[in-house]
Amino acid sequence: MVIRLLLGLIVVVFAFAVIRALAPARTVLAGAALAAGAVALVALNPAALATVEFWAGLVGFAAILSALMIVIHPNPMVSVLFLIVNLFCIALFYLILNAQFLAAIQIIVYAGAIMVLFLFVVMLLNLKAEEGLTARGGGLQRIGAVILGGLFAGLLFDAIRDRGAQPYFEPGSFASGFGTARELGGLLFTRYLFAFEAASLLLIAAMIGAVILAKRRLR
Amino acid sequence: MLQLLWLIPLLPLAGFAANGLLGARLLPRRIVALVGCGSVLAAFVLSAGAVRELAGGRFTQPLFEWLPMGQTPGGSDLTVSWGYALDPLSAVMILVVTGIGFLIHVYSIGYMEHEPRAGFARFFAYLNLFMAMMLTLVLGSSLPVVFVGWEGVGLCSYLLIGFWYDRMFDEKAKMSCADAGRKAFLTNRVGDVGFVLGMLILFGATGTLDIQGILEGAGSIDPWWCGAAALLLFLGACGKSAQIPLYVWLPDAMAGPTPVSALIHAATMVTAGVYVTCRMAPLYLHAPGAMLIVAVVGGLTALFAAIIGIAQDDIKKVLAYSTVSQLGYMMLAAGAGAFTASVFHLMTHAFFKALLFLGAGSVIHAMAGEQDIRRMGGLRRHLPITHATFLVAVLAIAGIPPFAGFFSKDEILAGVLEMGGESGSPVALALWGLGILTAAITAFYMTRLYLLVFAGAPRMPEEKRHHLHESPAVMTLPLVVLAVGSALAGFLGVPEFIGGLPNYLEHYLAPIFAVSGHAAALTEQTQGGAALSEGTALGIALFASLAGIASAWAVYRRGPLAAGPGAAGPRGLTRLVKGRFYVDEAIDAVVLAPYRGLCRVAAAFDERIVDRLVNSVGAAADLASQLGRLAQTGYVRNYALVFFLGTIVVLVFVVLR
Amino acid sequence: MRVEFFLLVAALLFTIGCVGVLVRRNAIVILMCIELMLNAVNLTFAAFAHESQSMTGHVFVFFVMTVAAAEAAVGLAIIIALFRRRRTTDIDDASLLRW
Numbered sequence: 001m002v003i004r005l006l007l008g009l010i011v012v013v014f015a016f017a018v019i020r021a022l023a024p025a026r027t028v029l030a031g032a033a034l035a036a037g038a039v040a041l042v043a044l045n046p047a048a049l050a051t052v053e054f055w056a057g058l059v060g061f062a063a064i065l066s067a068l069m070i071v072i073h074p075n076p077m078v079s080v081l082f083l084i085v086n087l088f089c090i091a092l093f094y095l096i097l098n099a100q101f102l103a104a105i106q107i108i109v110y111a112g113a114i115m116v117l118f119l120f121v122v123m124l125l126n127l128k129a130e131e132g133l134t135a136r137g138g139g140l141q142r143i144g145a146v147i148l149g150g151l152f153a154g155l156l157f158d159a160i161r162d163r164g165a166q167p168y169f170e171p172g173s174f175a176s177g178f179g180t181a182r183e184l185g186g187l188l189f190t191r192y193l194f195a196f197e198a199a200s201l202l203l204i205a206a207m208i209g210a211v212i213l214a215k216r217r218l219r
Numbered sequence: 220m221l222q223l224l225w226l227i228p229l230l231p232l233a234g235f236a237a238n239g240l241l242g243a244r245l246l247p248r249r250i251v252a253l254v255g256c257g258s259v260l261a262a263f264v265l266s267a268g269a270v271r272e273l274a275g276g277r278f279t280q281p282l283f284e285w286l287p288m289g290q291t292p293g294g295s296d297l298t299v300s301w302g303y304a305l306d307p308l309s310a311v312m313i314l315v316v317t318g319i320g321f322l323i324h325v326y327s328i329g330y331m332e333h334e335p336r337a338g339f340a341r342f343f344a345y346l347n348l349f350m351a352m353m354l355t356l357v358l359g360s361s362l363p364v365v366f367v368g369w370e371g372v373g374l375c376s377y378l379l380i381g382f383w384y385d386r387m388f389d390e391k392a393k394m395s396c397a398d399a400g401r402k403a404f405l406t407n408r409v410g411d412v413g414f415v416l417g418m419l420i421l422f423g424a425t426g427t428l429d430i431q432g433i434l435e436g437a438g439s440i441d442p443w444w445c446g447a448a449a450l451l452l453f454l455g456a457c458g459k460s461a462q463i464p465l466y467v468w469l470p471d472a473m474a475g476p477t478p479v480s481a482l483i484h485a486a487t488m489v490t491a492g493v494y495v496t497c498r499m500a501p502l503y504l505h506a507p508g509a510m511l512i513v514a515v516v517g518g519l520t521a522l523f524a525a526i527i528g529i530a531q532d533d534i535k536k537v538l539a540y541s542t543v544s545q546l547g548y549m550m551l552a553a554g555a556g557a558f559t560a561s562v563f564h565l566m567t568h569a570f571f572k573a574l575l576f577l578g579a580g581s582v583i584h585a586m587a588g589e590q591d592i593r594r595m596g597g598l599r600r601h602l603p604i605t606h607a608t609f610l611v612a613v614l615a616i617a618g619i620p621p622f623a624g625f626f627s628k629d630e631i632l633a634g635v636l637e638m639g640g641e642s643g644s645p646v647a648l649a650l651w652g653l654g655i656l657t658a659a660i661t662a663f664y665m666t667r668l669y670l671l672v673f674a675g676a677p678r679m680p681e682e683k684r685h686h687l688h689e690s691p692a693v694m695t696l697p698l699v700v701l702a703v704g705s706a707l708a709g710f711l712g713v714p715e716f717i718g719g720l721p722n723y724l725e726h727y728l729a730p731i732f733a734v735s736g737h738a739a740a741l742t743e744q745t746q747g748g749a750a751l752s753e754g755t756a757l758g759i760a761l762f763a764s765l766a767g768i769a770s771a772w773a774v775y776r777r778g779p780l781a782a783g784p785g786a787a788g789p790r791g792l793t794r795l796v797k798g799r800f801y802v803d804e805a806i807d808a809v810v811l812a813p814y815r816g817l818c819r820v821a822a823a824f825d826e827r828i829v830d831r832l833v834n835s836v837g838a839a840a841d842l843a844s845q846l847g848r849l850a851q852t853g854y855v856r857n858y859a860l861v862f863f864l865g866t867i868v869v870l871v872f873v874v875l876r
Numbered sequence: 877m878r879v880e881f882f883l884l885v886a887a888l889l890f891t892i893g894c895v896g897v898l899v900r901r902n903a904i905v906i907l908m909c910i911e912l913m914l915n916a917v918n919l920t921f922a923a924f925a926h927e928s929q930s931m932t933g934h935v936f937v938f939f940v941m942t943v944a945a946a947e948a949a950v951g952l953a954i955i956i957a958l959f960r961r962r963r964t965t966d967i968d969d970a971s972l973l974r975w
Contacts, residue, residue, distance in 0.1 A: 056881060056882075057881075060881070060885045063885060063889060064885065064888055064889065064892070067888075067889050067892040067893070067912055068892060070892075070896060070905070070908060070909065070912060071892055071893075071895060071896035071899065071900065071909065076902050076904055076905050079905050079908055080908065083908050083911065083912065086889075086912065086915070087915065090915050090918070090919055093882065093885075093919055093922070094919075094922055097882065097922045097923060097925075097926045098926055099922045099925065099926070099934055099937070101934070102918075102922060102934055102937050102938075105938075105941065106918075106941070109941055109945060110911075110915070110941060110944075110945075113945065114911065114944070114945055114948050117948060117949065117952060118904065118907075118908060118948070118952070121904060121952045121955070121956065122904060124956070125904075125955075125956070125959055125965065127902065127904065127965060141854075141856055141857060141860060141898065141899070142899055144860055144898075145860060145863075145894075145895050145898035145899050146895060146899075148860065148863050148864055148867060148895075148898075149891050149892075149894055149895035149898075151867055152863070152866075152867055152870070152891050152894060153887060153888060153891040155867065155870045155871065155874050155875075156870075156887035156890070156891070157884065157887065158874055158875070159870075159874045160880055160883045160884055160887060161880075162874075163880065163883075178929065178931070179931075179934065183931050183934075184931060184934050184935065184938065187931050187932070187934075187935050188935060188938070192935050192939075195935075195939060199939055199942045199943070202942065202943065202946050203942065203945070203946055205946075206945075206946030206947070206949050206950050207949070209950050209953065210949045210950050210952070210953035211953075213950065213953035213954055213956075213957050214952075214953040214956045214957055216960075851973065851974070852971075852974060853971035853972065853973040853974025854967075854968055854970075854971055854974070855967055855970055856898055856899075856901075856967065856968070859897060859898055860898050863894060863898060
């Protein structure tokens with residue numbers, strides 16, 4: 001049931017995309033119609049809304065879609081924005097996985113700091129859209145990359161499939177404090193202390209390096 | 220002195236090293252000459268002392284183990300050791316070699332004085348090397364040592380014939396002196412194959428390479444193998460001693476300086492073949508068929524070369540063919556079983572042929588390089604000493620008593636008559652007839668040579684006449700010594716039947732050539748029953764010589780024949796003889812042309828196939844690199860793609876295991 | 877809710893990131909795709925941490941984020957420095973090793 005709902009919603013989204021591509025003038029109309037369709041679908045299966053699977057699937061769909069858009073869209077600014085969407089989806093995943101602290105810092109650090117950095121740089125360099133994705137390095141590159149990507153994905157899927165693990169997720173059966181800052185801090189300052197300190201050193205080095213690299217020459 | 224036997228070949232070798240390494244730049248001319256001649260003189264003194272001490276026995280001096288070759292299944296040791304042996308035969312040889320060699324060295328000081336110092340030193344170095352090699356050959360106690368000397372003299376003859384390597388020798392045939400040297404070396408090589416094969420057969424048959432061991436075991440070798448080995452060794456001797464068909468190198472070897480011709484091609488190297496044949500006498504005595512072949516080849520060579528010698532116009536070429544002819548005599552004697560006569564003639568021939576060549580050198584020296592006898596004449600007034608000594612040599616070679624050639628030639632002819640124990644056999648008579656005819660022709664062309672060079676009116680251009688002068692003392696003194704030798708050496712071997720003096724040489728060499736009792740018994744048998752008595756034979760031979768001299772005097776007393784060079788349409792026979800029977804051309808067509816064709820095929824093979832193969836390896840590498848280059852696009856993204864591919868490959872192995 | 881779902885999504889995100897690195901020419905977009913890959917890995921770690929109820933996975937995610945931040949900063953600094961000289965972020969221009 002969840003699957004059906006999900007698939008239906010996916011179909012709706014794709015229909016929207018197709019109509020938008022083919023008949024750009026009718027966007028709003030198409031959007032309204034399809035939104036109605038989505039609501040109808042949801043209304044038909046209200047029970048699915050309560051399941052985690054549905055929301056996880058939805059978020060997954062969003063993540064993958066945004067990832068594809070990063071790679072496909074020529075304009076780097078748009079790519080940055082889609083990356084932000086992707087990071088949000090990942091943060092939602094963290095929440096589903098009971099990693100609250102990670103979700104928080106994902107949004108604060110990743111989406112909030114790193115992506116801002118990216119945005120600044122893109123706007124600083126005033127980048128235009130790439131002229132197509134044809135490569136001077138050979139058309140073989142694109143096709144080869146896609147094929148190899150497919151192979152890679154297949155291999156990973158195969159590896160995952162062979163895991164043979166048991167389904168585990170039960171919301172209620174968690175040790176309290178799993179995923180909290182307290183637990184994480186406890187580990188960081190005892191068992192992984194050295195790595196923690198080394199990471200701080202790394203950050204200092206990165207900071208200094210970035211400053212020096214991006215500096216204008218002193219005349 | 221006998222203990223110092225090993226020094227005899229070593230002293231000239233040391234002279235070679237000294238002159239060769241230091242002579243060109245460091246040593247003044249005098250020192251070079253002193254070292255060169257002194258080493259040979261020292262060798263001669265040592266030889267004389269050693270021979271005196273030897274007193275007819277046999278002395279071996281093994282020096283060191285040279286070729287370790289394990290043991291036979293029976294347990295006897297096969298190792299070849301480098302050693303020298305002295306017995307009467309090699310005693311005669313070393314005295315001849317070092318004595319006449321010394322005289323020629325002294326002569327060379329005068330003859331080569333116009334050479335630049337580097338050439339002068341090089342010449343004496345080569346001469347000394349030659350002496351060392353020849354003495355090794357003569358004194359070697361086992362066949363490999365002899366072979367080392369054998370090859371060494373071949374090498375030295377190449378070096379010395381081609382001494383003036385940048386000069387043209389024969390303009391018509393486009394042969395440079397270096398080409399002549401190469402021809403000598405290669406022709407000798409053909410003979411050397413025979414020598415080596417014979418050596419191997421003997422090793423296989425007797426199990427030893429020591430000469431004494433082989434000769435002692437000669438009686439027990441299967442006759443067929445014995446004959447094969449004997450013939451193969453004779454093939455080697457043909458190469459060295461210029462018998463048919465390997466004589467073609469000797470006339471062209473006249474490209475070398477005249478002292479070289481005297482030393483190598485008259486007195487020493489060419490006698491190496493005769494020496495080895497005589498040394499292996501017991502072997503030949505056990506293979507009568509081989510001996511017959513030796514005799515026939517020797518006789519034919521003698522006649523053939525003599526005929527060619529009649530028509531030669533170059534003074535050295537006449538002497539060259541004369542050498543071939545006389546060598547034929549020696550081989551004839553050896554083949555007939557008269558080994559002592561062969562050695563005797565070797566000895567006397569060394570004297571008068573060296574004298575002839577040195578005298579010719581004196582003439583050439585006086586004529587400032589002219590060698591054509593048609594342009595000489597009347598030199599007896601200008602070159603008195605040369606003339607006198609030359610005359611002695613001519614009489615000696617023509618076989619006029621009391622000079623040396625008479626006795627030695629006569630002993631050969633007597634031996635031929637008695638050959639095979641069946642005196643009066645048709646073969647013996649035929650060969651004897653050959654020998655008589657050759658003697659007549661020899662006398663003829665030698666007299667012709669004498670008349671055209673020394674007698675009559677001068678025929679040379681005016682400016683050369685002023686240049687004529689007798690050679691310096693350093694050149695004429697050896698001539699005189701050799702003339703004395705040519706005159707008196709004959710008395711060492713007066714044949715028995717003439718009486719008067721005992722045959723010193725025969726008695727001295729008796730221990731060697733009486734190894735097989737066979738020959739001794741035969742000689743006794745035929746003493747009284749010869750078809751021709753020795754006296755008659757002697758008379759006929761003497762008559763032949765005188766007839767030759769007389770006819771030559773009749774023909775040539777007024778100078779060269781009117782039908783001179785370039786006369787149109789000479790008669791067929793004359794043309795054949797003047798063209799030396801076209802033997803060289805025949806060899807070229809039959810042997811060398813196919814060989815050159817083979818060379819062309821090999822060259823084409825090498826070029827087209829082998830080179831292409833090798834180049835294709837290079838081309839393959841090039842192709843591979845061109846292909847490899849395609850991967851170096853320079854674009855980082857392509858490299859990243861390849862990383863990715865690599866990762867996938869690893870993953871495949873991990874996941875799909 | 878099987879953990880394989882998260883693993884599969886992460887795998888897919890990772891692959892898309894890989895392909896993006898190989899296909900795009902803009903250096904900044906390539907860096908973004910690298911960030912995408914790192915995030916996919918983080919998701920995998922979190923999923924495994926959830927499955928085995930161990931916080932070690934979260935620690936890993938923490939450090940990966942730290943390193944990603946440092947790397948993004950330095951990488952962008954490099955791109956800016958290069959851009960100043962060459963006025964382009966097209967990485968196909970970095971082809972000096974081309975034959």
